[in-house]
Amino acid sequence: MSATTPDAFETPVTSRSERVRKALVGTAPIFIVLFILLALIAIENPNFLEPPGFLAFLKRAAPLAILAAGQYFVIVSGEFDLSVGSIVTVVVVVAARLIDDDPSKTWPIIALLLAIGATVGVTNGLITTRLKVPSFITTLGMLLILSGAVFWWTGGAPRGALPDNFREIGRLGIQDFPVLEQLPWSVVILLVIGIGAILLMRASFGRRLMAVGDNESAARLSGVKVENMRTIAFVLSGLSAAVAGILLGGFAGVSAQVGQGLEFQAITAVVLGGVVLGGGRGTVLAAMAGALTLEALFTLLNLYGVSGALEDTVQGIIIIAAVAFASYRLRGAR
Amino acid sequence: MSVSEPTKAAGTGGGDAPATPRRRSAWDDRKEAITNSPATPVYAALLGVFIIAWIVVTIDGGTFLTVSNIVNMLQRSVALGIVSAGQTVAILAGSLDLSVAFLISLSSLVTAEVMDGSDANIVPAVLAVLALGVVVGLGNGLIITKLRVNAFIATLGTALILQGLIQNRYDGPAGSIGEGFEQLGYTRFGIIPASVFLLVAVVALVYFLLRWTRFGFRLYAVGGDEEVSRLSGVRTHRVIIAAHVVCSVCAAITGLFLASRLGAGTPTVGTDGGYDLESIAAVVLGGTALAGGRGGVLGTIGGVFILAVLDNTFNQLEVNAFLKDVVRGVIIIAAVAVYARRSERRA
Numbered sequence: 001m002s003a004t005t006p007d008a009f010e011t012p013v014t015s016r017s018e019r020v021r022k023a024l025v026g027t028a029p030i031f032i033v034l035f036i037l038l039a040l041i042a043i044e045n046p047n048f049l050e051p052p053g054f055l056a057f058l059k060r061a062a063p064l065a066i067l068a069a070g071q072y073f074v075i076v077s078g079e080f081d082l083s084v085g086s087i088v089t090v091v092v093v094v095a096a097r098l099i100d101d102d103p104s105k106t107w108p109i110i111a112l113l114l115a116i117g118a119t120v121g122v123t124n125g126l127i128t129t130r131l132k133v134p135s136f137i138t139t140l141g142m143l144l145i146l147s148g149a150v151f152w153w154t155g156g157a158p159r160g161a162l163p164d165n166f167r168e169i170g171r172l173g174i175q176d177f178p179v180l181e182q183l184p185w186s187v188v189i190l191l192v193i194g195i196g197a198i199l200l201m202r203a204s205f206g207r208r209l210m211a212v213g214d215n216e217s218a219a220r221l222s223g224v225k226v227e228n229m230r231t232i233a234f235v236l237s238g239l240s241a242a243v244a245g246i247l248l249g250g251f252a253g254v255s256a257q258v259g260q261g262l263e264f265q266a267i268t269a270v271v272l273g274g275v276v277l278g279g280g281r282g283t284v285l286a287a288m289a290g291a292l293t294l295e296a297l298f299t300l301l302n303l304y305g306v307s308g309a310l311e312d313t314v315q316g317i318i319i320i321a322a323v324a325f326a327s328y329r330l331r332g333a334r
Numbered sequence: 335m336s337v338s339e340p341t342k343a344a345g346t347g348g349g350d351a352p353a354t355p356r357r358r359s360a361w362d363d364r365k366e367a368i369t370n371s372p373a374t375p376v377y378a379a380l381l382g383v384f385i386i387a388w389i390v391v392t393i394d395g396g397t398f399l400t401v402s403n404i405v406n407m408l409q410r411s412v413a414l415g416i417v418s419a420g421q422t423v424a425i426l427a428g429s430l431d432l433s434v435a436f437l438i439s440l441s442s443l444v445t446a447e448v449m450d451g452s453d454a455n456i457v458p459a460v461l462a463v464l465a466l467g468v469v470v471g472l473g474n475g476l477i478i479t480k481l482r483v484n485a486f487i488a489t490l491g492t493a494l495i496l497q498g499l500i501q502n503r504y505d506g507p508a509g510s511i512g513e514g515f516e517q518l519g520y521t522r523f524g525i526i527p528a529s530v531f532l533l534v535a536v537v538a539l540v541y542f543l544l545r546w547t548r549f550g551f552r553l554y555a556v557g558g559d560e561e562v563s564r565l566s567g568v569r570t571h572r573v574i575i576a577a578h579v580v581c582s583v584c585a586a587i588t589g590l591f592l593a594s595r596l597g598a599g600t601p602t603v604g605t606d607g608g609y610d611l612e613s614i615a616a617v618v619l620g621g622t623a624l625a626g627g628r629g630g631v632l633g634t635i636g637g638v639f640i641l642a643v644l645d646n647t648f649n650q651l652e653v654n655a656f657l658k659d660v661v662r663g664v665i666i667i668a669a670v671a672v673y674a675r676r677s678e679r680r681a
Contacts (some may be wrong), residue, residue: 080486132674133667134624140611141667148659156656264490277484313498320491324481 029326030273030289037296044303055184059173061295062186063088063244063251067266068273068291069197069284070240073233075270078213078279079128079135081234083142084241084266087120088259090150091245093158096254100160110166114242120146121238125231135234143263151256158254170250186247193240197284209233213279268319269294274326372621372629375676376636379669383640387647396650403646405525411642412529413588413595414612415635418620419540420584421613422634426544427577428557428626429478429485434585434613436496437470438604441589443500446509446599453512460590467586468579470496475575493610500601507598519595529591536584540631543580553577557626585609615666616641621673640669 038048047053067084074081091113098112099105124142128135151157173184200206211219212229220226248258267277273290275282297318301311391398417434424431441463448459470492477488521528544550555563556573564570585604592603604610614624620637622629644665648658 127667127671131667131671133670134618136624137615137618137670138667140615141663144659144663144666148656148661148663152654152656152660268487268490271484271487277486309501310498312494312501316491316494316496316498319494320477320481320483320488323483323487323491324477327482 030286030293033322034289034293034296037293037300041296041300041303044300052182055173055182055187057295057299058187058190058292059184059251060299061292062184062190063170063247064262064265064269064295065190065288065291066193066240066244066247067262068269068287069193070237070244071263071266071270072197072273072275072282072284072287073209073236074135074230075267075275075277075287076213076279076282076284077209077230077233078216079230079233080139080267080277081124081237082136082139082263082267083120083124083146084237084244085259085262085264086143086146086150087117087238087241088245088248088262089256090116090146090259091242092249092254092258093150093154093256095166095246095249096158096160096162097154098160099163099166101163103163103165106163106166110246113246114239117238117240117242117245118235119238120241121235122231124238125234128234129227129230139263158256160254162249162254166246167250167253170247170252186251189243189247193243194285194288197288201284205229205232210280213281215280265294266291271326272319272322371633372623372673373633373636375673376619376621376633376640379672380636380640380643383643387643391647391650394651398647398650401525405527405530407639407642407646408530408533409527410645411635411638412527412533413592413607414609414616414641415533415638416536416591417585417588417609418613418616418634418638419537419631420581422617422620422622422629422631423540423544423553423577423584424485424581425614425617425622425624426553426557426626426629427574428560429574429577430489430614430624431474431578431581431585432486432489432610433470433474433492433496434581434588435604435608435610436493436500437467437582437585438589438592438607438609439601440496440500440604441466441586442593442596442603443504443508443599443601445590445593446507446511449509449512449515449593451510451512453514456512456515459515463586463590464583467583470586471579471582472575474582475571475578478578479571479574504599504601507596507600509599511594511597515594516597517594518591529595532587532591536587537631537635540580540584544631549573549576554627558628612641619666619669623677640665 041057042048045053048057067088071081071084094116095109095113099109120142124135124138127133127138169185169189171184173182173187175182201209208219208224209229209232211222211224212226216226219229244262245259252258269291270282270287271277271290272293273282273286273288275287275290297315298311301314306314388398397403417438421431421434444463444466445459448462449455474485474489474492477483477492478485481488483491518528518532523531544553552563552568552573555566555568556570560570563573588609589604593599596603616637617629617634618624618637619640620629620633620635622633641662644662645658648661653661
């Protein structure tokens with residue numbers, strides 16, 4: 001058994017220091033990598049050390065980190081969610097068309113967008129758990145359905161526009177904040193979601209979800225409602241995708257490609273954080289750190305002037321190397 | 335306790351029918367083989383889709399059941415069919431390959447660049463592309479087995495690497511195809527296009543590999559339960575690496591074929607076709623378990639034909655391209671739900 005995560009079937013660790021040590025051993029590598037990348041960025045670009053520079057980075061990374069938190073719940077329960085990128089696209093395109101630059105509609109439509117995210121999650125969860133369709137196929141089908149449906153509805157290209165009060169959420173923040181000058185809304189949302197996710201994973205829900213991913217039949221025999229847990233995980237993923245979409249709509253504006261490839265980035269981020277595909281291992285904090293690491297990597301490659309095309313190649317090599325390293329450690333720890 | 339591998343509970347439902355006390359005739363065997371084969375519901379579904387498409391298109395005033403239309407559907411299935419045949423092998427091993435789309439693009443570019451418009455270079459071009467397939471397959475297989483990177487991440491990483499290499503060198507069509515090689519894409523023997531023979535040859539080869547060779551038996555064993563196969567003395571790493579080589583070589587052949595159709599290498603031909611996810615969808619539509627160890631290449635071809643019939647029907651009905659995606663998504667999920675129900679009943 002690896003020493004990465006507390007789970008329901010491990011003898012409880014008694015002393016507090018032992019618990020802290022275990023948590024650190026489990027999640028430390030990604031934080032070391034993240035720290036090194038951030039240090040390298042700071043060397044290239046000293047502005048990065050000032051609060052505004054660093055907050056700008058966090059603001060850019062927030063949507064991916066939120067997606068990674070949502071994806072974490074699904075992955076740790078033993079499934080995949082490939083539909084999150086298309087949910088982001090749907091959210092942005094639907095918001096632009098329905099609000100159509102009318103600020104008074106912003107808040108009701110945001111409620112609608114969150115409802116869309118949750119509905120997609122429920123559907124993914126029910127199809128996967130009740131109809132026994134592998135989640136890879138369920139969410140792949142959902143990706144086709146969502147991206148097809150939204151552009152069928154708008155006739156191929158996004159229409160309408162987002163009003164300023166919608167875009168502010170992704171772009172602006174609390175002005176005149178002490179020390180930081182401006183605290184971006186997306187960073188606030190990221191913090192709230194991050195803390196919420198950590199608390200959720202420490203609660204009974206988290207233990208049960210982890211148990212489902214670690215050993216489904218053992219969890220079932222101990223009275224965990226496996227289907228419900230997984231469905232809730234998909235709902236959380238759908239909701240987080242909707243939030244990420246709202247932020248991205250503000251940050252990046254309306255486009256048909258806004259969500260493209262985000263599902264793979266989110267899964268990569270989670271895996272970079274040391275969360276094992278197949279479920280049952282890893283922490284949500286490390287998953288979100290994985291997202292920040294990925295974003296830091298993009299930033300660094302940009303600063304080093306690696307040409308846009310080769311950036312993909314470098315990214316591919318680093319992802320493989322990181323996961324290979326993580327699995328090497330996992331074997332060592334056993 | 336296995337830490338690095340997810341448990342594969344679904345991989346063992348296959349050919350373990352109870353022995354019947356009654357003397358078995360050859361007919362019983364055959365009947366059982368047909369009812370138990372994972373390909374049977376696929377072809378039943380294909381027949382159903384085919385008949386519905388025929389009725390719908392005919393009511394709409396189109397022509398469906400004509401030789402030229404059916405040949406047309408066959409021809410449109412060649413590229414997806416070849417890459418999906420390879421994907422079947424990877425998935426049967428309990429793996430999967432997300433890098434095929436970029437490998438197809440790169441193969442088409444290598445074909446056209448090496449051939450450089452001259453038929454004299456056909457042999458070097460084909461050899462170069464096949465070598466490329468072997469190298470990428472070996473890379474995928476080694477990363478998955480020796481570095482123990484999950485196949486999803488490993489092949490996604492390879493896909494990114496290939497994408498970067500392609501975009502770094504090419505921003506449009508490059509190279510050109512010799513006239514002789516273009517025949518592969520356009521010649522017909524009687525009414526049958528030459529490319530259909532290519533598809534049949536690849537599928538037959540994969541079928542042979544799966545059904546009649548030791549590699550095939552080991553592949554099913556490894557896909558069913560890697561740990562048990564390893565303990566039974568199978569060199570599981572070799573099997574998984576070989577499966578990825580077969581998969582990548584099939585993708586490389588698809589690249590050769592698409593280059594001959596288009597007359598040049600194209601950096602986006604693989605991704606435009608969506609061959610990565612599309613081939614996985616075809617394999618799963620064809621009744622192969624995504625967890626590995628159960629299924630076969632004939633089912634996959636059935637899955638490819640189902641997608642081709644749908645495509646043809648949508649085109650004839652002039653269905654909106656986006657609505658097409660919606661319907662395809664629904665059909666893929668629904669089909670797999672039906673298979674899941676069926677295998678659950680039998681288990």
